[in-house]
Amino acid sequence: MKTAFFPKLAWAGIRKNSKFYLPYLCTCIGMVMMFCIMQGLSSSPQLANMKGGGNIALMLSLGRYVILIFSLIFLFYTNSFLIRRRYKEFGLYNILGLDKRGISKIIVWESLFVAGISLSIGILLGVLLQKLAELALVNIVRGQISYDIPFSADSILYTVLAFGGIFLLLFIKTVFQIRKSNPLRLMQSEKAGEKPPKANWFMALLGVLILAAAYFIAVSIESPLAALLLFFAAVILVIAATYLLFMAGSVALCKILQKKKRYYYKKNHFVSVSSMLYRMKRNGAGLASICILSTMVLVTFSSSACLYLGKENSLDSLYQNEISTTIYLNKMDHPENFDTEQYKKAFADFFASHNVTPKETFIETKASTFGIIKNDKVMMNPEGNDYTSLELNDLRAFYFLTADEYERKTGQAVTLADNQVLLYTKDVDYPNDTISFDNLTLRIIGRLSKMPDMNFGDSPLEKKFIFIISSMDTLAPILELRDSYDDPLVTYGWYYGVDLGLESEQEIELFEEFWPMIGRVNRAEGSFGYSASSKAEQANDFYTTFGGLFFIGILLCIVFIFAAAMIIYYKQVSEGYEDQDRFEIMQKVGMTQEDIKKSINSQVLTVFFAPLLFAGLHLAFAFPMVWRILQLFNFTNLKLMILITIAAFLIFAVFYSIIYKLTARAYYHIVAPKN
Amino acid sequence: MILDVRQLKKIYTTRFGGNQVEALRNVNFSVDEGEFVAIMGESGSGKTTLLNILAAIDQPTSGTVTLNGKSLSNLKEKDIAAFRRDNLGFVFQEFNLLDTFSLEDNIFLPLVLSGMSYEEMHKLLTPLAERLGISELLSKYPYEVSGGQKQRAAAARALITNPKLLLADEPTGALDSKSSDELLRLFGEVNAQGQTILMVTHSVKAASVAKRVLFIRDGEVFHQIYRGEDTDQQFYQRISDTLTILATGGDAK
Numbered sequence: 001m002k003t004a005f006f007p008k009l010a011w012a013g014i015r016k017n018s019k020f021y022l023p024y025l026c027t028c029i030g031m032v033m034m035f036c037i038m039q040g041l042s043s044s045p046q047l048a049n050m051k052g053g054g055n056i057a058l059m060l061s062l063g064r065y066v067i068l069i070f071s072l073i074f075l076f077y078t079n080s081f082l083i084r085r086r087y088k089e090f091g092l093y094n095i096l097g098l099d100k101r102g103i104s105k106i107i108v109w110e111s112l113f114v115a116g117i118s119l120s121i122g123i124l125l126g127v128l129l130q131k132l133a134e135l136a137l138v139n140i141v142r143g144q145i146s147y148d149i150p151f152s153a154d155s156i157l158y159t160v161l162a163f164g165g166i167f168l169l170l171f172i173k174t175v176f177q178i179r180k181s182n183p184l185r186l187m188q189s190e191k192a193g194e195k196p197p198k199a200n201w202f203m204a205l206l207g208v209l210i211l212a213a214a215y216f217i218a219v220s221i222e223s224p225l226a227a228l229l230l231f232f233a234a235v236i237l238v239i240a241a242t243y244l245l246f247m248a249g250s251v252a253l254c255k256i257l258q259k260k261k262r263y264y265y266k267k268n269h270f271v272s273v274s275s276m277l278y279r280m281k282r283n284g285a286g287l288a289s290i291c292i293l294s295t296m297v298l299v300t301f302s303s304s305a306c307l308y309l310g311k312e313n314s315l316d317s318l319y320q321n322e323i324s325t326t327i328y329l330n331k332m333d334h335p336e337n338f339d340t341e342q343y344k345k346a347f348a349d350f351f352a353s354h355n356v357t358p359k360e361t362f363i364e365t366k367a368s369t370f371g372i373i374k375n376d377k378v379m380m381n382p383e384g385n386d387y388t389s390l391e392l393n394d395l396r397a398f399y400f401l402t403a404d405e406y407e408r409k410t411g412q413a414v415t416l417a418d419n420q421v422l423l424y425t426k427d428v429d430y431p432n433d434t435i436s437f438d439n440l441t442l443r444i445i446g447r448l449s450k451m452p453d454m455n456f457g458d459s460p461l462e463k464k465f466i467f468i469i470s471s472m473d474t475l476a477p478i479l480e481l482r483d484s485y486d487d488p489l490v491t492y493g494w495y496y497g498v499d500l501g502l503e504s505e506q507e508i509e510l511f512e513e514f515w516p517m518i519g520r521v522n523r524a525e526g527s528f529g530y531s532a533s534s535k536a537e538q539a540n541d542f543y544t545t546f547g548g549l550f551f552i553g554i555l556l557c558i559v560f561i562f563a564a565a566m567i568i569y570y571k572q573v574s575e576g577y578e579d580q581d582r583f584e585i586m587q588k589v590g591m592t593q594e595d596i597k598k599s600i601n602s603q604v605l606t607v608f609f610a611p612l613l614f615a616g617l618h619l620a621f622a623f624p625m626v627w628r629i630l631q632l633f634n635f636t637n638l639k640l641m642i643l644i645t646i647a648a649f650l651i652f653a654v655f656y657s658i659i660y661k662l663t664a665r666a667y668y669h670i671v672a673p674k675n
Numbered sequence: 676m677i678l679d680v681r682q683l684k685k686i687y688t689t690r691f692g693g694n695q696v697e698a699l700r701n702v703n704f705s706v707d708e709g710e711f712v713a714i715m716g717e718s719g720s721g722k723t724t725l726l727n728i729l730a731a732i733d734q735p736t737s738g739t740v741t742l743n744g745k746s747l748s749n750l751k752e753k754d755i756a757a758f759r760r761d762n763l764g765f766v767f768q769e770f771n772l773l774d775t776f777s778l779e780d781n782i783f784l785p786l787v788l789s790g791m792s793y794e795e796m797h798k799l800l801t802p803l804a805e806r807l808g809i810s811e812l813l814s815k816y817p818y819e820v821s822g823g824q825k826q827r828a829a830a831a832r833a834l835i836t837n838p839k840l841l842l843a844d845e846p847t848g849a850l851d852s853k854s855s856d857e858l859l860r861l862f863g864e865v866n867a868q869g870q871t872i873l874m875v876t877h878s879v880k881a882a883s884v885a886k887r888v889l890f891i892r893d894g895e896v897f898h899q900i901y902r903g904e905d906t907d908q909q910f911y912q913r914i915s916d917t918l919t920i921l922a923t924g925g926d927a928k
Contacts, residue, residue, distance in 0.1 A: 196816050263791040270787045274775045469751070557760065585771040589832070590760030590785050592753060 010109030012354075013089065019083050019573070019666075025117055027078060027566045029069040031124025032163050033129065034559050038064045039155040041137065042129040050143040056548035063552045067559055072166055074563050077289075079170050081570050083177055090178060104175050111174070115167040122163075123156055142307070143545035197251045197281035204252035207244025214238045218625040222463075223395055229627035234625060238618055242291050246610075247284035251277060271586065271599050272606075279575065279607055286571055287611050290564050294615035294652065295622070297560040302619075302648040303626050304553030306641050307546040307633055312635040315539055317590075321497025323511055325518055325532035328493045329365075340494065346521040347496065354510060358498045364409075367400040367475055367492040369437070376432040380481070381491045396428065398437075398465045400475060406468045416445070418472040424448035428463040435465075440477045442467065504536035511537060546633075561652075565659040568608060572663040575607075576670030583671050600671060608660050616649055677839055677871055678706040678729070683738035685724050685894075700894035702738070706840070706873060711866040713885035714875045715918070721894045722875045726844050729873070730763060731755045743839050744899035754759050754861040760785050764841045765832030768848035770825040772817040779813040785836050799835055807861065823854025830861065834870070839867070843874040847881050859884045879918065890921060897912040897921065 014021045042060035047053040090103050098106075214237035221227045254277040257265050264273055280287075307314075329338055351358050361530075371380035372394045403414045414422060421442045423430065435442050451466065469475065470494070481489040500507060509536035518530055583596050591599075627641060635641070683702040686695050694889050698721045716722045727733035729740060731747050740747045743762055750758055765771075772781045779800070786796045804810040807827045812820055819829070826846060833841055843862070847855035855878075863884050866872050874885060882888050882906060890898040900917060902910050 196775075265783065265787050265793040265796065267788055267790055270780075270784070274773075274780065278775050582773055582775070585773055586784075587756075588730070588765055588767070588771060590756050590788050592756035594753065595788070597757070 006105045007109045010106045010113060013086070013106065013110060014113060017082075020085055020570075021114075023566055023569050024078055024082055025114065027562070028075065028114065028118030028163075029122040029125065030561070030562050031067065031075070032118050032159060033126040034125050034555065035064060035067050035071070035162060036126025036155060036159045036270050037130050037133050038067060038555065039158050040126065040152055041134060043152060043155055044130075044134065046134065046138075049353075050138075050141070050544070053143075053544070055544055056137070056551075059552050063556060066556065068162055068166075070563070072169070072561065073161070074566075075166060075170060076173065078566060078570060079174065079576065080177070083174050085574070093403070097310075100179055103178055107171065107174050111167055111171040113578055115164065118167075119160055119163060123159055126159065127156070137548075137551045140551050141544045143544075181259065197277055199252040199255040200248040201252055203244050203248035207241050207249045210237050211241035211245060215239055215621045218621045221625060221628060224628040224631045225395070227625050228632060231625060234622075238295070238622075239292055242614065242618075243285065243288045245614075246280070246288035246291065250280035254280065263599075267595070268598075268602075271591075272603055275582070275599075275603055276578075276606065279603065283571055283575075283607060286567055287607065290567050291611035291614045291618075293560045293564050293567075294611055294656070295618040297557045297564075298615060298619045298645075298648055298652055299622055299626060300553045300639075301557050301652075302645045303630060304546070304550040305644050305648065306630055306635055306637075309644065310630075310637045310640050311539070311546055313640070315535060315542060315635045317636050318634045319533060319535040319538060322496035322499045322502070322507060322535045323514060323532070324495065324535075325515070325530060326493045326495045327518075327522070327531040328488075328531075330494065338494075342439075342496075343496065343518075343521060344381060346517065347498070350514065350517055351498075351500075354513075356500050356502065356510070357500055357638065364405050364495050365402060365472060365493070366405070367472065367479070367490050368398060369490040370395055370397045371437070372396070376434050377436045380437060380478075396463045396465060398467065400467045400469050400472075402471050403468055410454045414468060415525035416468070418470060418474060419443055420445045420470065422446045422468040424449055424451055424466040426451060426464040426466070428465070430465065437478050437482060440475070442469075442474075469619065472509045488604060502536075504539065507534055507536040508540070510534075561655055561659075564656070567664075568659055569663045569666065571607070572667040573670065575604075576667045579671050600668070604664060604667065608664075612653060612656050615652075619645065619649060677708045677710075677743055678873070679739075679741040679768070680704050680729075681739045681741075683725070683728065683740065684736045685721075685728065685733070686736045697894055699728075699735070702891070702896055704889055704896050704899070706871060708871055709866075709869050710887060711872045711885045712874070713882035713888045714873070714891060715877055715879075715882050715888055715914070716891035717857075717877065720891045721839050722877075722891060723844065724873050725812040725891070726842060728763065730842055731759055738830070744911070757789070760836065761788055762839045764836060764838035765922035766826070766829050766833050766841065766846045770817070770822070770829045770849070772825055772829060772832075774817050777814050777816050778809065778820070778824075781812075781817070781828060782832045782835055784832065789836075796835075800831075803831055804833055806864075821854070822850050823857060826850060826854065826858055827861070830858070834865065839871065841870055841872045843872065843876075845875065845876055845878075847878055855880065879911055879914050882914050883907050888914055888917075890917065892921060 038060050041047060042057045042064065047057050047060075050056075090106075093103055093106070094100070155213065216232050217230055217234050217237070221230060254273055256271050257269070258277070263269055327338075327343070348358075369380055371378040373379075373396050378396075378398065403416055407413050416422070419440075419442055421443045421444055423435075424447065430444075433444050435444065448466070448468070472479075475490065475492070478490050479488065479492055483489055500510070502510065512533075514534075515532040518532060522530065579600070583600070586596060587593065623641075623645060627638070680702055683699050684697075685699040686697050690697050695740075697745055702721075702725060714725065715724055717849070728735050729742075731750065734748070742758075745758070747755075747758075772778070773784070773914075776784065782800060782804075783796050786799070800813075801810075801926075804813060807830060809824060809827050809831060812824055812828070817825055826849075830846075833900065846862075847858060850858065859881055862872060866886075872883065872885075886902045888900050889896050898917060898921065900913060905913065
């Protein structure tokens, strides 16, 4: 009897509570599977061989940790829910003569069963689905497809170790939880009278204020760099505010409604408001978690989708030519030796020797800098190069074009004296007539109504000043200014761009020879700086980086949705048991079944759609901030982003509603008045 | 006559088909306005089934229940709740107070359901609470007060609608003897003021406060006795004797 007794008891416990254990097991299996897939992919040899695969492997192994930490928190949450439901059973065992050691033994066996089932099925599914995930990934980043079945003993071992550890922690927690309790309390814990929740006005108010602050930051930030820096802070604020509002704010709101006697003592409000008070107190934290998870899903998905789907657009604005190079004249030791013709000739020879005809050649001289504008002065280097996030907000980009260049582009001749300029401003007003850069003061004698068509896409700063100057000599006083790293404050260069109409593979091959060639041509000029880029190569980078992000975004979304579904399910079921008695009483006191159903409906709807609603609100306010950040990646398609964000929200809302429908059935099944 | 029960029969079919259980075989009795009737019987005699049918929570297999001139079987499910609210007050063994409401709100619940305004409700509550001795407790929650106090609040909830009939299901079952005495004294008082009461109990002490006691056995009204001019003490003795006879198998009819 001794040997099989505890395993049998444990197995019976799991089976009898299958309504709770089945979803729990599914969660465990899902988490193990996801981890196994990510682990397997990140160490897959195919990924290592793929161009840019290292990037993706890194992202995947980071994503792995996200899943691991998330699993730990989440399984603790669901496990404590499970154990609470079983207190009565354990209490009964205890009274019937099973001591706590015995109960711990049952828990040992239960943990072993749960761990065994989740690990074996999870890993099996993980290995099976890994190939599918790999194909999806390869398809997204446009890599080469291979047809071998990946199987790595290492990734299985890691999965077993990681989740074995989590299950061990869960087991220890459960045993402590049981050890601390006494049998009578175990028996009664479900029925213990609950104090009416007190409204914590301070916390509620704090929640409102923090949320307002977070939203203010989100909408008021204009500079992409500042947005990137403050995004994390805003996220923390939003998380804190969400918890405060759901936990304290909701209770306070119910209390306010209760105090309005005319409102409260109405058939439709009376029962709902008073039950909501308790419901929110018990579920505030859970609902806030659902809300935050939902927001994360939405933001992750929409931003990674934007980057991935909008990459063509970003590429076009970032790279106007297929192959381009900029030679920085003020980084040269002897700029006076610089000879444009020499370069042009070298480039023409290069393309001729490779049997390609450069379709368009694009040459210009331009200078650019950035700085903070104060009145009519531009501070180009405040306190080294460290900008606070507030200053980042005031950062502007300045471009200088010569009158000759402008005439060449537009056909319009302009005559300017020294230090006289024409100004075009994008997205910013500048009312003054003069503007000073250090010791150089420019006089604005006219304004352009149309932006000169040229490559301005290389700065993430949206607010731009474009100056037409008489010649580059005008800038001489500031061209030699250096920052603390001895880099010039003003970038002054010669831009060369070319379109060849080649396949991307060929273009990349050509580019591999092109950029060392520039170095050889220029060695005669002494030391200098230059940059060169190939659009096709950058495109590959975009695919792997953003495609990888998108892929991981999807994986994480699946995990988050899965988790949200579980939390909702457990909420519904536990609520159901708590509400069961209550609705029986109400029926006896004279509520019709219809009234009861209506009341249940309105409460359940409020409880479960409040997180979705708030997630939508968070998403709406995060939108401007995410938009600024995406601009850093030269994503400029606002329409696409609005479309993707709305689509993401709608898709998510559909998922959420399906989950709600499924779980609501479980709830109604429990509370439905029996007749 | 406020309540008339004729040839009431209730047969339960157990959940998986098969067995049929006859809870009520043939119950006949009536209650006049202002009466205080106790129904006694052992566990399983059909008391609770009877009460559930009277409350329109359960439907009889056959037979009629006429309450205040209306047959319950003719009521639609939608009207039943309103009917229950307007005509019946309930006091249960387990109090059945909602723990999410303060005592005051618990008492208001049936009034709110019938759409009364707060001012009106408040006017009704003040004298009633005074009479039941719970004026000081109204803002407390069920978990904060004793069983006796809970039961008095439940009585207030039952009485505040001014019901035609007060149904009490084992109202002293969960109370200590002091609280029981208080509650029974209270029932006697409200009855003296004209409230019709029908109480199901198996406590002789509780039944001895009533004016008439019906005994149910095996789904039938087996016997009934009237208080007449007896004191509580004397009536207690007679009920007790009757029960002894019933238990030892006497045939009173």
